[in-house]
Amino acid sequence: MSTEASGYLQQFKQAEYTGKNRCTPCTVVNVLIAAVGGGAVGVAVSVPGGAAVFALSLVAIYFRGYLVPGTPTLTKRYFPDWVLARFDKLEDERPEVADEEREPEAVLADAGAVEPCEGVDDLCLDESFADEWYDHMDAIREGGTEKSDLSDVLDLDEGELSFDEHDDALVARYDGGRLGQWESRAALIADLAAAKALEGRYADWGRLSVTNRSRVLSGLRIFLETCPDCGGDITMEQDTVESCCRTMDVVAVSCADCDARILEVEHDQ
Numbered sequence: 001m002s003t004e005a006s007g008y009l010q011q012f013k014q015a016e017y018t019g020k021n022r023c024t025p026c027t028v029v030n031v032l033i034a035a036v037g038g039g040a041v042g043v044a045v046s047v048p049g050g051a052a053v054f055a056l057s058l059v060a061i062y063f064r065g066y067l068v069p070g071t072p073t074l075t076k077r078y079f080p081d082w083v084l085a086r087f088d089k090l091e092d093e094r095p096e097v098a099d100e101e102r103e104p105e106a107v108l109a110d111a112g113a114v115e116p117c118e119g120v121d122d123l124c125l126d127e128s129f130a131d132e133w134y135d136h137m138d139a140i141r142e143g144g145t146e147k148s149d150l151s152d153v154l155d156l157d158e159g160e161l162s163f164d165e166h167d168d169a170l171v172a173r174y175d176g177g178r179l180g181q182w183e184s185r186a187a188l189i190a191d192l193a194a195a196k197a198l199e200g201r202y203a204d205w206g207r208l209s210v211t212n213r214s215r216v217l218s219g220l221r222i223f224l225e226t227c228p229d230c231g232g233d234i235t236m237e238q239d240t241v242e243s244c245c246r247t248m249d250v251v252a253v254s255c256a257d258c259d260a261r262i263l264e265v266e267h268d269q
């Protein structure tokens with residue numbers, strides 16, 4: 001298919017249930033329904049008729065994400081959560097989780113970014129690291145330098161980099177493709193500033209994989225005390241969010257003033 005024709009067809013896809021939002025269990029269930037339906041028509045009417053029904057059903061599943069209306073909701077309700085959780089994991093799977101991945105806590109401790117809290121059995125931000133981190137955040141926010149900083153960090157051409165802001169995510173694109181996403185602009189500012197601060201404090205920073213670095217950076221966001229975007233207070237609450245296949249309980253860290261989502265961590269019931 002030419003890219004133009006494929007682009008033309010793509011607009012008919014229901015974004016809510018296709019592409020990265022496609023629910024694999026629903027798709028499997030619907031393909032089975034299509035096969036049974038096509039088979040029944042094949043037996044009762046004619047084999048070409050059955051094949052046509054099956055083919056049309058697959059087209060519908062491709063574009064709509066489902067054949068039988070309501071299956072996304074039904075699978076969510078009736079499939080056991082552990083099955084759905086496995087599909088979520090498969091779809092989230094990241095390519096380069098290498099053996100040499102380092103635990104975020106270990107990296108942050110070695111960098112002197114966090115240290116044992118005084119009097120409480122927990123980790124706290126090191127004061128000098130916190131100062132540096134917040135200084136970098138202020139500079140990025142005031143200068144509006146997210147794009148140039150991100151291209152520096154990832155060693156990419158700034159001209160090819162763009163941001164797409166949605167209600168619940170900030171998506172970075174590079175050369176037309178999807179590069180990565182953050183919960184909000186606030187989360188991006190926190191990560192960029194932390195990357196600058198860690199680079200000078202952790203000798204192997206540049207040698208960690210991009211995935212590993214991003215795990216360290218998002219782990220650090222839990223220590224934020226004010227919003228990187230508006231300076232408001234940070235709140236932590238339990239929330240329920242929808243993924244492709246199911247609803248999950250998460251601990252959500254957000255800004256009380258501008259509502260920016262800073263971090264979202266799934267927690268087991």
Ligand SMILES: [Zn+2]
Pocket residue numbers: 186227228229230231232255256257258259260
């Ligand atoms: Zn805020």
